[in-house]
Amino acid sequence: MWSLLSELYLVTGILIVIVYGSLLNNTLKETKSIVSLSSLLLVIGGILSMNNSIILSGSDIWGIEVLMSEGIIKGLVLISSGVCLMNTSPSKEKSSPLGQIALASPKRSRMSVYMSRVFTYSVLIMLCSLGVMLMLSSNDLLLIYLGIELQALGMYALASYERESAYSVESGLKYFVLGAVGSGILLIGSSIIYSELGTIKLNEIGMLYSSLDLDGILLKMGIMCVIVGILFKLGSAPFHMWLVDVYEGGGSAMIRYFGVVPKIGLVSILIKVLVSIGSVYEGIVLVSMLSILVSSLGGLYQRRIKRFLGYSGIGHVGFILMGIISSVQEENISFGLLNGVFIYVLMYMLMTWWIWEIVIREKIIYIDELGMLGRRNGAVGLGIVLIMLSMAGVPPLGGFLGKMLVVKSALGSGLYMLGIIGMLGSVISGYNYLRWIKVMYFDKASLVYSGTEVRNVEYPYVNALVSGVSLLIVSISIILCYSVI
Amino acid sequence: MLNVVSPVGDWGVIVVYLLVGVILSVVLILASYLLSANKLGKAGDSVSEKLSAYECGLDAFEDARDKFDVRFFLVGILFIMFDLEASYLFPWALTLDEVGSLGYWTMIDFLVELGIGFLYAWRVGAIEQMNI
Numbered sequence: 009m010w011s012l013l014s015e016l017y018l019v020t021g022i023l024i025v026i027v028y029g030s031l032l033n034n035t036l037k038e039t040k041s042i043v044s045l046s047s048l049l050l051v052i053g054g055i056l057s058m059n060n061s062i063i064l065s066g067s068d069i070w071g072i073e074v075l076m077s078e079g080i081i082k083g084l085v086l087i088s089s090g091v092c093l094m095n096t097s098p099s100k101e102k103s104s105p106l107g108q109i110a111l112a113s114p115k116r117s118r119m120s121v122y123m124s125r126v127f128t129y130s131v132l133i134m135l136c137s138l139g140v141m142l143m144l145s146s147n148d149l150l151l152i153y154l155g156i157e158l159q160a161l162g163m164y165a166l167a168s169y170e171r172e173s174a175y176s177v178e179s180g181l182k183y184f185v186l187g188a189v190g191s192g193i194l195l196i197g198s199s200i201i202y203s204e205l206g207t208i209k210l211n212e213i214g215m216l217y218s219s220l221d222l223d224g225i226l227l228k229m230g231i232m233c234v235i236v237g238i239l240f241k242l243g244s245a246p247f248h249m250w251l252v253d254v255y256e257g258g259g260s261a262m263i264r265y266f267g268v269v270p271k272i273g274l275v276s277i278l279i280k281v282l283v284s285i286g287s288v289y290e291g292i293v294l295v296s297m298l299s300i301l302v303s304s305l306g307g308l309y310q311r312r313i314k315r316f317l318g319y320s321g322i323g324h325v326g327f328i329l330m331g332i333i334s335s336v337q338e339e340n341i342s343f344g345l346l347n348g349v350f351i352y353v354l355m356y357m358l359m360t361w362w363i364w365e366i367v368i369r370e371k372i373i374y375i376d377e378l379g380m381l382g383r384r385n386g387a388v389g390l391g392i393v394l395i396m397l398s399m400a401g402v403p404p405l406g407g408f409l410g411k412m413l414v415v416k417s418a419l420g421s422g423l424y425m426l427g428i429i430g431m432l433g434s435v436i437s438g439y440n441y442l443r444w445i446k447v448m449y450f451d452k453a454s455l456v457y458s459g460t461e462v463r464n465v466e467y468p469y470v471n472a473l474v475s476g477v478s479l480l481i482v483s484i485s486i487i488l489c490y491s492v493i
Numbered sequence: 494m495l496n497v498v499s500p501v502g503d504w505g506v507i508v509v510y511l512l513v514g515v516i517l518s519v520v521l522i523l524a525s526y527l528l529s530a531n532k533l534g535k536a537g538d539s540v541s542e543k544l545s546a547y548e549c550g551l552d553a554f555e556d557a558r559d560k561f562d563v564r565f566f567l568v569g570i571l572f573i574m575f576d577l578e579a580s581y582l583f584p585w586a587l588t589l590d591e592v593g594s595l596g597y598w599t600m601i602d603f604l605v606e607l608g609i610g611f612l613y614a615w616r617v618g619a620i621e622q623m624n625i
Binding site: 023026027029030031033124128131 | 616
């Protein structure tokens with residue numbers, strides 16, 4: 009009973025927030041308090057659920073092994089949700105996450121419609137996080153499906169939250185249809201596994217699979233269907249078509265959440281399933297390679313910011329898969345023994361948070377509109393430079409640490425083709441990321457971007473700078489910490 | 494019960510059922526299409542007139558479709574939610590002695606959660622808009 013403490017806490021919190029928001033939502037101040045309450049709830053829940061610590065082992069940096077427990081993942085999930093819900097300027101302007109939700113209200117909206125939409129947004133984010141937590145606590149294929157659906161239902165509503173924008177509604181619809189397909193594949197895999205093995209619990213599946221030594225194709229197909237269902241929802245190639253459109257259409261505040269939290273949950277589920285089965289199918293290697301290639305080649309022609317970030321998200325998922333495959337391939341597998349995956353996920357979280365924070369605040373659609381931003385606003389420029397270099401994998405930033413560990417583990421467990429394709433893809437995507445920097449510092453100022461508008465005082469320059477520097481700091485601190493141990 | 498003993502087991506019955514259904518529907522429609530005197534597409538036939546929209550004898554000047562009112566959909570959704578909640582109460586009521594106090598409190602928790610959902614739907618205005 010007490011092992012489910014964090015979920016119970018979250019459920020109770022959600023119910024209290026719903027009651028509070030339904031009854032006491034009459035002034036703007038109360039609405040803001042609801043959002044702050046929800047985000048505080050999530051962050052405290054995150055801290056409370058970190059009840060097992062990370063155990064670090066390995067003698068030097070080249071042998072980093074992170075033993076990760078579920079508590080850490082749950083904590084990361086909740087803290088990310090809390091951060092995505094927080095905002096510093098709860099105004100109606102477009103340059104804030106809350107402002108975006110306000111603009112998502114119908115045009116002739118009264119105050120109460122705005123407030124109810126803000127309140128619903130908080131509740132939906134919390135319910136999605138609850139879904140991810142359920143996914144993470146599950147030992148059962150059915151509960152994995154329930155968690156995925158709870159999270160996905162919230163995200164379907166959130167992706168199409170801006171009802172006035174055709175882009176948003178279309179992206180929500182696409183996400184819904186393709187998410188349903190992915191869930192269907194997951195379910196048929198679960199039912200095939202049940203029909204072959206007689207159980208849906210992951211630990212029993214693991215025991216039966218290793219001891220029974222079945223040769224049938226049906227069981228393998230079942231397991232493959234489960235894995236493909238999860239990969240579908242992660243947005244890895246060749247199941248990636250919907251992801252780019254959803255990133256482009258959905259409201260930026262929602263997509264910032266979407267890029268971080270469900271992916272962490274799904275990656276952990278994938279690890280759980282693979283660890284319980286104890287073997288890896290060559291299909292996942294192919295998926296990982298394709299994801300990296302699709303991301304790097306697909307991003308070459310992108311001119312819109314959000315679509316570009318969608319392709320880059322696919323690539324990051326490819327690298328995470330590479331790390332998962334190479335760590336499951338080794339003999340001593342447990343849930344937490346992941347070479348580089350945890351660090352890559354951490355860096356991916358930070359990079360995604362900060363770049364979407366900047367995308368939310370800037371009122372631009374095309375990459376070319378970033379022209380001369382570096383000269384105009386030095387702090388934002390430096391922040392974007394650091395984030396982009398980190399995504400490209402330039403040392404000593406965080407992204408480099410993640411990529412190095414992942415590729416090193418891939419080459420170490422004999423997946424040479426995967427490692428080589430990973431590096432090639434990284435080189436090609438380097439062009440994509442460096443193009444932002446070039447546009448910011450060397451291109452003409454864009455005519456669309458009105459540089460004459462007064463900079464919003466509520467968007468401190470420090471924000472953007474801290475974002476990029478944080479990647480630097482986190483990476484350097486990890487390196488130093490390991491050299492000392 | 495019909496006891497079919499055949500090489501394909503019970504599946505043979507279903508195959509026969511499927512085939513008979515498909516063949517019957519196809520034959521009925523195809524026969525009426527092939528044997529009718531006036532077919533679609535020929536000049537002066539009586540079918541294309543029958544298929545056109547009726548607007549009191551005049552030519553149709555506007556699309557007959559209306560914007561779908563989402564209130565109908567809301568009624569359907571809310572009905573499903575609360576009707577299913579009520580229908581879950583029935584087996585629970587009958588087997589309460591077997592599930593004991595854990596089952597009792599579980600159902601109370603379920604009712605409370607759906608009740609809070611109802612409160613939310615009420616305050617947000619999903620029920621107010623249904624003044625049809």
